[in-house]
Amino acid sequence: MQIDQQTSDKARSIKQLKLQLSVLTKELNKTTEQLQLLEIHEESSNHLLDNDAPPEEISDLIRKQNKISHEIITVKKKIQKLSARTILKAELIVLPILAVLIFYVVSNHYQANSADISNDIKTRYLIENLQGQTDVTHKYWNIAKGTPLTVSIINPDQLSQEKINTVEDAILSTDALYIDNSLLGKTPSDGKSEYFKGWKGALSTIPDTEFYVPTDFNIVESNDGPGQIVIVLSQLEDPDGYSGYTRSIVDNSQILKSFITIYDADKLTDNQLATIVRHEFGHALGLPHTSDPQDLxxxxxxxxxxxxxxCDVAAIQSLYNNTDNGFCNDIQ
Ligand SMILES: [Zn+2]
Structure with a gap:
């Protein structure tokens, strides 16, 4: 009885800590966004003001960001400690249940088709202009022909090189795959559809457009987040259960910077990570969501x-030709 009481107390503490964690994570996201916006303002106004912009606001925010990050780590450690103890005491009761559960998961896994993604992945994106308005339609990069886009990977939690390679591959791979239309429910049913593993390969197939479609990506690992596209591999869980989030800052018709956050990056399989990067990078290039549930x-x-x-490639082409809204309309 006493053990039961202690176990439920622990469960309550863990619940409270998780709540605290979720508040802290939200606060951290907000601070990061404020910081990113300030940096963008700084970047775009520096040449006008000759470094007149006061940096205190930015350093204050960085301090706040560090403080929240430390609090998050402390709370996570507390949760881990409590969870470990709870598991020790409850394992006698829970182990048989776990064994049954594992059996179900394993057998379902083998019954499922070859797909690597067994769970649906939730994503979201936001486009914001310099006035802070978010009711902006998606935009495109407006860079000189042949100019590479710099993509920086922020990896504060020191993920393995394998994960970094996976991220790079989803951007730089030129591998194509040909899938039978009969498997996709597309026509002609005896034909095949072309897919790309990486954006470089996909974008390289697009003929000249009104605005240059970026095809060269210079990927750097840097915690300062330089370049036009910043990818943050976070070990934090998004409180609302999203796996990926892209936020783009635009001015008039032009994307100035895109920030991609991949949540829980350490817990994702390489295939899941590659999938999320592929999807979010599509947003970073200007693509909105499609209505076709079978599309990336x-x-x-x-x-x-x-x-x-x-369909995604055609959407990019029309977006950079400025001919429609860049929506993937599921070409049959
Ligand atoms: Zn999305």
Missing amino acids: MHATIQTDYPYISE
Whole structure:
């Protein structure tokens, strides 16, 4: 009885700590966003003001960001400690249940088709202009032909090189895959559809457009987040259960900077990580969500073929030709 009481007390403490963690994570996201916006303002106004912009606000925010990060680590450690003890005491009761559960998970896994993604992946994105308005339609990069886009990977939690390679591959791979239309429910049913593993390969197939489609990406690992596209591999869990989030700052018709956050990056399989990077990078290039649930750019990624489709490529082409809204209309 006493053990039961202690176990439920622990569960309550863990619940409270998790709540605290969720508040802290939200606060951290907010601070990071404020900071990113300030930096963008600084970048775009520096040449006008000749370094007149006061840096105190930025250093205050960085201090706040560090403080919250430390608090998050402390809370996470407390949760881990409590969870470990709870598991020790409860393992006699829980182990048989776990064994049954594992059996179900394993057998379901083998019954499922070859898809690596067994759970739907939730994503979201936001486009904001310099006035802070978010009711902006998606935009494109406006860079000189042949100029590479710099992509920086922020990896504060020191993820393995394998994970970094996975991220790079989703951007730089030129590998194409050909999937039978009969498997996709597309026509002609005896034909095949082309998919790409990486954006470089997909974008390289696009003929000249009104605005240059970036095809060269200079990827750097740096915690300062330089360049046009910043990818943050976070070990934090998003409180609302999202796996990926892209936020783009735009001015008039032009994207100035895109920030991609991948949540729980250490817990994702390489295939899941590659899928999320592929999807979020589509947003970073200007693509909105598609209505086709079988496409990579659907808000909830649920396709068995989470690669860059002909439809996504056509959407980029029309976006950079400024001919329509860049929506992937599911070409049959
Ligand atoms: Zn999305």
